[in-house]
Amino acid sequence: xAKFFEIALPSTCVTCPHRETGFCGTLFESPSEYSRADRQxxxxxxxxxRSGEQIVTRNQVSEDVFMLCTGWAFRYxxxxxxxxxILKFLLPGDLFSSIAVFxxxxxxxxxxxxxxxVNAFARSEIRAKCAADPDVQSAIxxxxxxxxxxxxxxxxxxxQRSAEERIAYLLLHLMPRVAAxxxxxxxxxxxxxxxQHIADAVGLTPVHVSRVLSLFRDRxxxxxxxxxxxxxxxxxxxxxxxxx
Amino acid sequence: xAKFFEIALPSTCVTCPHRETGFCGTLFESPSEYSRADRQxxxxxxxxxRSGEQIVTRNQVSEDVFMLCTGWAFRYxxxxxxxxxILKFLLPGDLFSSIAVFxxxxxxxxxxxxxxxVNAFARSEIRAKCAADPDVQSAIxxxxxxxxxxxxxxxxxxxQRSAEERIAYLLLHLMPRVAAxxxxxxxxxxxxxxxQHIADAVGLTPVHVSRVLSLFRDRxxxxxxxxxxxxxxxxxxxxxxxxx
DNA sequence: CGGCAGTTTGATGTTACTCAATTTAAGTGG
DNA sequence: CCACTTAAATTGAGTAACATCAAACTGCCG
Numbered sequence: 117x118a119k120f121f122e123i124a125l126p127s128t129c130v131t132c133p134h135r136e137t138g139f140c141g142t143l144f145e146s147p148s149e150y151s152r153a154d155r156q157x158x159x160x161x162x163x164x165x166r167s168g169e170q171i172v173t174r175n176q177v178s179e180d181v182f183m184l185c186t187g188w189a190f191r192y193x194x195x196x197x198x199x200x201x202i203l204k205f206l207l208p209g210d211l212f213s214s215i216a217v218f219x220x221x222x223x224x225x226x227x228x229x230x231x232x233x234v235n236a237f238a239r240s241e242i243r244a245k246c247a248a249d250p251d252v253q254s255a256i257x258x259x260x261x262x263x264x265x266x267x268x269x270x271x272x273x274x275x276q277r278s279a280e281e282r283i284a285y286l287l288l289h290l291m292p293r294v295a296a297x298x299x300x301x302x303x304x305x306x307x308x309x310x311x312q313h314i315a316d317a318v319g320l321t322p323v324h325v326s327r328v329l330s331l332f333r334d335r336x337x338x339x340x341x342x343x344x345x346x347x348x349x350x351x352x353x354x355x356x357x358x359x360x
Numbered sequence: 361x362a363k364f365f366e367i368a369l370p371s372t373c374v375t376c377p378h379r380e381t382g383f384c385g386t387l388f389e390s391p392s393e394y395s396r397a398d399r400q401x402x403x404x405x406x407x408x409x410r411s412g413e414q415i416v417t418r419n420q421v422s423e424d425v426f427m428l429c430t431g432w433a434f435r436y437x438x439x440x441x442x443x444x445x446i447l448k449f450l451l452p453g454d455l456f457s458s459i460a461v462f463x464x465x466x467x468x469x470x471x472x473x474x475x476x477x478v479n480a481f482a483r484s485e486i487r488a489k490c491a492a493d494p495d496v497q498s499a500i501x502x503x504x505x506x507x508x509x510x511x512x513x514x515x516x517x518x519x520q521r522s523a524e525e526r527i528a529y530l531l532l533h534l535m536p537r538v539a540a541x542x543x544x545x546x547x548x549x550x551x552x553x554x555x556q557h558i559a560d561a562v563g564l565t566p567v568h569v570s571r572v573l574s575l576f577r578d579r580x581x582x583x584x585x586x587x588x589x590x591x592x593x594x595x596x597x598x599x600x601x602x603x604x
Numbered sequence: 605c606g607g608c609a610g611t612t613t614g615a616t617g618t619t620a621c622t623c624a625a626t627t628t629a630a631g632t633g634g
Numbered sequence: 635c636c637a638c639t640t641a642a643a644t645t646g647a648g649t650a651a652c653a654t655c656a657a658a659c660t661g662c663c664g
Contacts, residue, residue, distance in 0.1 A: 193603075203515060219505050271511065319519030360439070556610085564652075571613090
């Protein structure tokens with residue numbers, strides 16, 4: 117199934133602008149610098165953000181649709197009392213939200229987890245491409261379908277499953293996505309998450325996440341530290357975490 | 361914002377076929393009778409289902425898109441150990457899932473809560489209308505946006521909030537939707553849910569749901585029994601249940 | 605009258621949270 | 635290279651929230 121960026125973009129602009137030849141666009145140093153600048157039709161627009169920096173805020177309006185090019189970020193829902201629910205971890209090639217192609221008000225926030233680079237597409241251009249090209253149309257539809265399916269599974273995991281199961285589910289869900297954008301050797305996955313992020317994603321406290329991860333470590337299931345996830349016993353992890 | 365059924369359908373077929381003049385279609389007595397019959401182009405197709413009857417099963421494939429016409433139903437995700445997560449309660453006018461316009465495999469199940477009647481649209485016809493008419497297109501897009509937003513809020517409620525808050529949230533979320541298809545007098549809402557359904561929707565046990573509802577009753581907040589929800593103190597309910 | 609499904613109530617158990625102290629790791633400036 | 639600082643992870647003790655199990659109660663229907 118073709119991914120959005122494989123179809124909607126000229127091939128020279130698929131990933132990080134620095135790595136491609138024939139790139140024609142602007143790289144802004146920060147989200148705010150990007151948001152001050154004027155649009156130039158036909159040019160690709162990118163911006164960088166530092167680790168921990170907020171990129172999108174809920175109820176913000178934008179004429180652009182964002183895609184992560186490099187690094188990790190996460191989409192979340194902020195409550196006024198400080199709690200937040202992480203909705204999805206974003207990896208290179210991910211749209212912040214597929215549905216954003218159709219609406220200009222974001223109903224979520226996005227924060228950078230590592231240093232990131234973000235591509236900003238003009239929504240009008242995407243929709244024009246979508247109307248003109250059935251392949252683009254189905255790529256976007258597929259992206260929306262995948263988002264909806266992920267949401268269904270996440271709701272089920274949070275509503276029905278224990279702490280161990282939820283954490284196992286999160287890791288299992290991320291592993292193939294990480295593998296799609298990294299070379300994985302010996303079951304070692306780059307994983308720049310703090311335990312706080314895991315806690316906010318699965319609805320637990322960081323303290324409890326630490327206990328569960330220690331338990332997994334003691335059982336020689338996996339080890340998550342120093343930004344690397346090492347999986348020792350995948351079948352057992354799947355037994356715990358799979359939604360079946 | 362126009363609803364899907366106000367735009368996609370000839371006005372004679374908007375709701376229950378029996379109540380409309382000029383209706384041209386077929387009403388099947390059960391889901392299985394419907395699924396055995398052949399499609400007749402240009403005819404509306406409806407079927408009835410009894411209370412508790414399963415209408416859609418996960419991984420089922422269909423060329424039709426379903427909309428609930430009368431009664432209540434619910435969409436859910438079934439786990440093999442018997443647990444299930446209710447994803448959404450469906451009311452008259454609701455598509456089983458907006459995203460079903462774009463994919464023919466359901467990734468959820470649907471069961472009737474009361475006696476229901478369901479309208480089956482041919483997906484191909486909807487997509488043709490969608491391509492031809494921008495109003496239909498935006499009605500479907502809006503429906504997808506609303507679904508995505510609901511999913512975000514539900515994930516947040518399940519991940520971050522207490523039993524009381526989740527139940528209050530569920531009721532608050534349903535009340536305006538119920539009010540949109542029923543005349544509400546004196547804050548009395550028809551509510552054909554068993555406590556088991558509430559439990560499966562918010563990720564609690566029926567026993568705990570009973571305790572929380574008793575607590576709400578003792579506090580003169582609301583009373584939910586005999587299929588009727590009576591709200592006595594809406595501001596307090598909103599204070600507890602709102603995601604802010 | 606008996607049976608059944610749903611709800612309520614009580615007693616007890618488990619999971620996960622809270623609070624606080626300790627350890628570890630990663631800088632940073634001298 | 636070594637204090638010093640700071641953020642993150644770990645550990646322990648006590649507690650709150652929710653689950654589990656079982657019994658009793660309700661209304662309804664045959």
